[in-house]
Amino acid sequence: MSSHCFQLSILALNDHQYQLQLELAIALDAEPTLAVVTWQPEQWLATWGDYPLETWGDILFEALFVGDIRDQWEDTLAIAQTDHLPIQVTLALPPGILWFLPWEAMFMGAEYEHVQFLRRQLPAHDQAAPTKTNQQNLDMDLPWLTRVDPDPEEDLTFIQDIFANVPDKTFFVTPESSSLPVSKPAVAPERKVLTRRTSILGFGLILAIATGGILLGQHLQRSVPEELDPSASPGIVRLTNTALKNTESTELAALLETEMAQANWGNVQTVVEILLDRGAFTAVEPFLFGGAITPDNANATIAFLRGRYLWQTTLGSTGTGVAMATSEMAIAPAQAQWERGLTYQPNNPESLMALGFAHYVRGEYEIANEYWYRALSAPPSLALPPPAQAQIYAGLALGMYQIAQTQGDPEQEIFFGKAQKLRAIALDLDPTHLQPQVLKGQWLWNAETIATWQNLLTLAPEG
Structure with missing residues (x-):
């Protein structure tokens, strides 16, 4: 025996429930x-950038x-120390969000030099029965959805590439948001914070693992700081969808x-x-473009809503002017509001x-990707909810897909x-x-964008 083996598997059962299975440890013939x-891995990733990698190692270890x-x-630790043998820890993960968590950080301390x-990723037949939501995804019968055995080095390289395109988060953090107090995730007191050891993980690997949260977004419901949102002041009741x-539209007005x-x-x-x-545009227009908005009370919220109104009424899938989708005049007014x-x-x-x-609709795919990268780097206090995050990643996928059309081999395949x-x-x-049919009701997606997304959904990986 050249090492002691410790084999763990994680199976997704349903929403937020997972089965842990230890298949091989000290006794080879022992029952699992x-x-x-x-x-709730989404919440772990929501604050990935607020704590050092070692802290995330502690959090994942305790979980x-x-x-x-x-x-x-x-x-196993005690026996390995007596035998003077290393420990080989193998963690089998289901496809999806858990794959991108920094599990390697659990063993970065000096006391784990021998670990x-x-x-590895679990084969499809080892997965638990799909949930109702996942089954909707599988019903599309897309061959790439059953892809297994990913290349870890390839995935980590991809994460590094994404991170290289995301601007420094501190560049986009306003003084108001950077001063907000943040509570640290709970770490069991008996496990101390580990010391970083770049000799265990190469710098590139550490960087790639640490940025896994960028790839999957910051999955918290959007919470606007009090300094940026007057409606969060004491005595103001926040309204919800x-x-x-x-409520009738007249009452809402x-x-x-x-x-x-x-x-x-x-x-x-x-x-x-x-x-x-x-689609109650006539009810909204007087409030967004009437005399109620002045230079003194104009703000980012009003500018965003004005842009959305102009987009929907000219080229959005839920608007009235889909035929103008490629018109420069149709895009410019909404874009100007968002830039403001x-x-x-x-x-x-x-x-x-x-x-x-x-910018995607304009055909400026690289610029579009830059804005989407910036949206992903927003501070946790401004993080978008998962459906909006998903649209950003879909947008990035579309941008890469469109850029690929202009490339020759081997760049196109990349x-x-x-x-x-x-x-x-x-x-x-x-x-x-x-899903393409559902996207017809999403205001940012016009018919041409949806058609391209549908083509991308049918694109199977090479090999």
């Missing part, structure tokens, strides 16, 4: 050790090594007038977006995402590969709302 845990699995791990860590979805008079901009955005979702919004709030992810789609990976991430985040 099982545990069922509830995780994975639980109960009898922890006991067997400690026994060799390897990750759920509470207002059954009256409510909108009240909220605008009180400068409750968070509530204004909620009400306006409900009306725009309904960035003068008020340079890291506003909604405006950045929208500008990405504006860009197609990037498009496929981004497509998979987008569908992992939100498989339901990225």
